[in-house]
Amino acid sequence: MNKLLKEKSNLNINLNKTELIVEIKKLCKQRNAIILAHYYQEADIQDIADFVGDSLQLSQQAAKTQADIIVFAGVNFMAETAKILSPSKTVLLPDLKAGCSLSDSCNEVDFKEFLKLYPNHTVISYVNTTAKIKALTDIICTSSNALGIVNSLPISEKILFAPDRNLGSYIKSITGRDMIIWDGACHVHDRFSLEKIVKLKSEFDDAKIIAHPECDKTILVISDFIGSTSALLGYVQSNASTSFIVCTESGILHQMKLAMPHKTFIPAPPNDSTCACNDCQFMKLITLEKIYMSLKYNKFEINLDEDIRAKAEIPIRRMLAISEKLGFK
């Protein structure tokens, strides 16, 4: 992982930040391109993006954009999802090493074997999966709509949920549904330190603890609010508290501070680092320099086998249709 971070910015581009931003905007205009950025991106990238959002919102944008080129400031499965939904468009991921530990925790061969053990189950997979896993899935979900998707199925239906064990267990605990859950996790959300969070809470006793459902159960049970990145962002705006201990990737703090500059946001610390916050090294591989190179030289184009793409599109479209009915915009 450290090797990845070292490689982060070795592009030798002779432009300062302001010039880089001007050039990126110029290229976007010339090429009819848009930049879609996840909330976990660096602040500078969120600031220049055409749209910043969570996984669901980004897939909705990818499905409806009129642009010819989508530059994904995010990770591989997000760019793949955009390509699945917009196959005629050029989809660019500025660094192909921007993967996802959660997506990596579910490979096609093992997943096929797992599915054989549970016939007659409806397969719900988190969007944090490869196109090949999506192609084996009945309905995709994200952290925003997982509860709604599960509840949209008849109570008699048996569910196989993959790949996040924490999100799956959380949904199972609140719905009481018959759910088999794949044993995968995100290395960022799974490593928050309960001990350090409890200590922070004793120092900031008015602070609300807010957590993403990809966090371990030990963190979720002490949280005042659990939700996707966009739900956490909404909560800090609607809740009267003025301080929050935020248990998700630290990139979201940028939008929280922009929306509520008078409030205090404390990033929850991980258990295995000297750093006070918790970053996704894959998300943070994307830089302004790489976005510039991406737009200038089509780096790096996402292409998918058409058979896989077409199969993967079906469960994503089902998710988008259910989400629209449920009022997720």
Ligand code: 13P
């Ligand atoms: P959401 O954007 O759905 O909150 O998911 C968080 C995440 O881990 C994306 O990688």
Ligand code: SF4
């Ligand atoms: Fe994947 Fe976790 Fe990074 Fe999200 S935060 S991209 S789930 S590794």
